[in-house]
Structure formats: C-alpha cells, structure tokens
Amino acid sequence: MLQAVVSAPVNLPEHGVITVFIDLGNTKIELLHPSGENSPIAGFLHKNPTGGIHHFCIEVEDIQATDSYLKKQGIRVLGSPKPGAHGANVLFLHPKDCMGCLVELEETK
Numbered sequence: 556m557l558q559a560v561v562s563a564p565v566n567l568p569e570h571g572v573i574t575v576f577i578d579l580g581n582t583k584i585e586l587l588h589p590s591g592e593n594s595p596i597a598g599f600l601h602k603n604p605t606g607g608i609h610h611f612c613i614e615v616e617d618i619q620a621t622d623s624y625l626k627k628q629g630i631r632v633l634g635s636p637k638p639g640a641h642g643a644n645v646l647f648l649h650p651k652d653c654m655g656c657l658v659e660l661e662e663t664k
Contacts, residue, residue, distance in 0.1 A: 564588075567640055572596050574640050585612075585640065610647070610657035618644045618662035636662070 562576040571594030577584040587609060589597035599609050615621045618636045625632055631649035639645030639661055648658040 565640065566590065570640070576640075608656075610659050612645075612659040612661050614663045615660050616663055618646055618660060621660055622646055 558579075560578040560600065562574075562578075565574045565576070566591060567574060571590050572605075573588045573590050575586045577649065587596045591597065594608060594609050600606065603629070622632055622636065625648065632653045633647040633649055636644040639659070641661065644662040646660045650657045
C-alpha cells in the first residue's frame with residue numbers, strides 16, 4: 556500500500572540486534588529485535604513490553620565536528636563514533652539531554 560521496500564533481516568551481533576529496514580523513499584524505518592538477553596533492546600522491551608520507539612536517527616555531514624560541538628553544548632555523547640547498521644559512523648546522545656529520547660546521529664559522508 557505504501558510502496559515500501561523491506562529488507563531481509565540483518566544480524567548485527569556487535570550491536571546485539573537483528574534489524575529489518577523499511578525504505579519509504581523519503582523515510583527509513585529500522586525495526587530491531589534483540590539477538591539475546593544482553594542486547595540493549597532486550598532491556599528496553601523488558602521495561603516496555605508492548606514495544607515503542609527506542610530511538611530516532613538524524614543524519615549529519617561530519618560526525619566528529621558534531622561530536623565536538625555537542626560536547627561543548629553540554630550534551631552527553633554515549634561512546635565514540637563507530638560503524639552502525641549501514642556501515643556509516645554513528646553516535647548516540649543521552650536521553651536525559653534530549654527530552655527523554657535516545658538520539659542516534661549517522662554520518663552521511
């Protein structure tokens with residue numbers, strides 16, 4: 556009905572998840588399934604048994620520059636840039652600094 560392109564499941568053991576990507580042209584949705592009890596998604600589902608939005612992703616051109624800028628603004632960045640599900644570098648921002656939402660930043664270059 557929405558002419559979505561749905562990927563095959565992708566196992567990402569380094570992130571503790573199995574993902575399915577839904578591409579709607581101008582919007583991408585990533586569905587996550589925990590690949591074990593130690594998955595961060597498993598903890599989220601235990602706290603939210605009916606599911607919900609775990610995080611949302613914003614594309615940025617330069618992840619290092621964005622990382623530096625956000626830290627200067629007092630935003631807590633979780634970890635350092637590392638390859639995400641699409642192979643591009645990603646960072647996560649602490650939910651307490653983002654109105655309760657976990658935010659993922661994905662580099663576009």
